[in-house]
Structures are given as C-alpha cells and as structure tokens.
Amino acid sequence: MNTRSGVAQRVDDLLVSEVEQILASVPYSAHLSSGDQELDEEYYVRHRIETIRRIRLTARVDALALARMIEEDYDSSRLWGRYTAEELNHDILFRNDLRYHGCSDETIDGTAPLQATRDLIAYLARRLDEIGSLAAVAYSLFVEWNSERVSALVVARAERRFSARHLKGARSHLHIDRHAGHYPMILAIAQKLAVREEDERHLFTTLKDLACLFGAYFRELHDVTVGKRTGGHSGPLEECARRPDVGASPVTGDQLT
Numbered sequence: 001m002n003t004r005s006g007v008a009q010r011v012d013d014l015l016v017s018e019v020e021q022i023l024a025s026v027p028y029s030a031h032l033s034s035g036d037q038e039l040d041e042e043y044y045v046r047h048r049i050e051t052i053r054r055i056r057l058t059a060r061v062d063a064l065a066l067a068r069m070i071e072e073d074y075d076s077s078r079l080w081g082r083y084t085a086e087e088l089n090h091d092i093l094f095r096n097d098l099r100y101h102g103c104s105d106e107t108i109d110g111t112a113p114l115q116a117t118r119d120l121i122a123y124l125a126r127r128l129d130e131i132g133s134l135a136a137v138a139y140s141l142f143v144e145w146n147s148e149r150v151s152a153l154v155v156a157r158a159e160r161r162f163s164a165r166h167l168k169g170a171r172s173h174l175h176i177d178r179h180a181g182h183y184p185m186i187l188a189i190a191q192k193l194a195v196r197e198e199d200e201r202h203l204f205t206t207l208k209d210l211a212c213l214f215g216a217y218f219r220e221l222h223d224v225t226v227g228k229r230t231g232g233h234s235g236p237l238e239e240c241a242r243r244p245d246v247g248a249s250p251v252t253g254d255q256l257t
C-alpha cells in the first residue's frame with residue numbers, strides 16, 4: 001500500500017525524468033524556457049496558439065471526465081467541476097496576449113491543430129473509456145506540474161524578449177495556478193482516484209504516454225516553424241519506449257477546427 005506522500009514523490013520523480021527525456025530527444029523544446037539564442041517569435045506564437053487549441057479541446061474531455069467522476073467519486077467531482085470551469089476561461093488570457101503579436105481570434109481559430117494535438121485528444125478520449133476520469137486527471141496533473149515547474153521561466157524569458165504587456169495573460173495564468181493551488185489540488189484528486197494498485201498503475205502509464213505525446217508535439221512545433229524556415233528538422237522520430245496507441249478518434253474533424 002502506498003502512502004499519499006509516496007505517490008506524490010513518485011509522480012514528481014517520473015515527471016522530472018520524462019521531461020528530461022523530452023529535452024534530450026527534442027533539444028529545441030528548451031528554447032521556450034532557456035538558452036542564449038533570442039526567443040523565436042514565430043515559434044513562441046505558434047506554441048501559444050496551440051495552447052489555446054489544446055485548452056478548448058481538452059475542455060470537452062474534462063466535461064466527459066466530470067460525468068464519469070460523479071459516478072466514481074462524488075466528493076472529488078465537486079473539486080474537479082470547479083477546477084475545469086475555471087480552466088474553460090484560460091484560453092481568453094492567452095488570446096489577449098496574442099493580440100500584441102498581431103494575432104487575431106480569426107487567425108487563432110482558423111489555425112488547424114497540429115497532428116500531435118489531434119493524437120493527444122484521441123488518446124485521452126480512448127483512455128477515458130478504458131480507465132475513467134483518471135485519464136483527464138493525469139493530463140491535468142502533467143500540465144499543472146509543468147506550470148508549477150517551468151512556466152515562470154517561459155513567461156520571464158518572453159517578457160524580456162517582448163514586453164510585460166505581451167505576457168499579461170500568461171502571467172495571470174501563472175498567478176491563478178499558484179494561488180488556487182492547482183497542482184496540489186489535482187494531485188489530491190489523482191491520489192484519491194488511484195487508491196487501488198491497478199488504478200495507480202494506470203495513472204503512471206498514462207503520465208508516461210502523455211510525456212511521449214508532448215515530445216511529439218514539440219518535435220512537430222519545431223518542424224512547422226523554425227525547421228520550415230531553415231530547412232532543418234528536429235531529428236529522426238525517436239520512438240518512445242512505450243508508444244501510446246492513439247486509437248480510433250471519436251473526435252471528428254469538425255470538432256477539431
């Protein structure tokens with residue numbers, strides 16, 4: 001039987017190691033948070049557009065997960081419902097920032113999501129059927145951990161490159177995550193849902209799969225921006241040790257654009 005703090009430590013250890021693997025297999029992904037090179041505006045803006053698309057697409061997954069969680073653990077669903085309702089508005093914060101880069105709502109909404117994002121959403125939809133709401137909780141755990149560990153570096157680097165005005169929404173986002181305690185809250189929900197050993201195994205497998213899917217995202221993000229301009233490529237597609245099966249997507253093209 002695992003203690004709560006034991007699970008927290010193992011989640012942290014796993015995510016540290018998975019993010020290191022992403023940085024090793026797609027070195028350019030470190031460009032957002034560090035490096036001597038000036039932050040590339042096209043790369044940064046495309047990343048933010050995709051962040052917005054992902055927020056909207058995962059909102060659907062989150063809503064389906066709420067319905068599942070109401071049956072699985074009603075108390076957790078109260079927290080999850082509040083959390084996901086708040087997350088529904090976070091696209092607005094990044095939309096406001098993108099205006100300072102000359103990027104309109106029409107441009108954002110008219111940009112097709114990357115294949116990696118489509119794969120991520122298909123994976124989450126399939127996983128939701130297999131393991132229930134824990135699939136969406138694992139995704140939130142991944143992104144909230146990232147927000148706590150990495151986002152402040154990204155925001156500070158982009159503020160130096162552009163201006164504080166360009167990052168007003170992103171900074172508010174950071175503030176909300178910290179002050180509402182999003183990471184500890186999602187971690188608490190995950191621990192409550194993953195009491196059984198089998199569920200805990202599902203949680204860790206899903207986190208690993210998500211890391212693999214984010215690795216594919218950063219590879220594609222590089223290739224459609226910097227790589228396209230310079231003719232470079234982020235390198236051969238290195239397969240994850242356990243490549244996630246994105247399966248047949250119940251999400252139609254219409255829902256993605």
Ligand SMILES: [Fe+2]
Pocket residue numbers: 087144147176177182
């Ligand atoms: Fe958050």
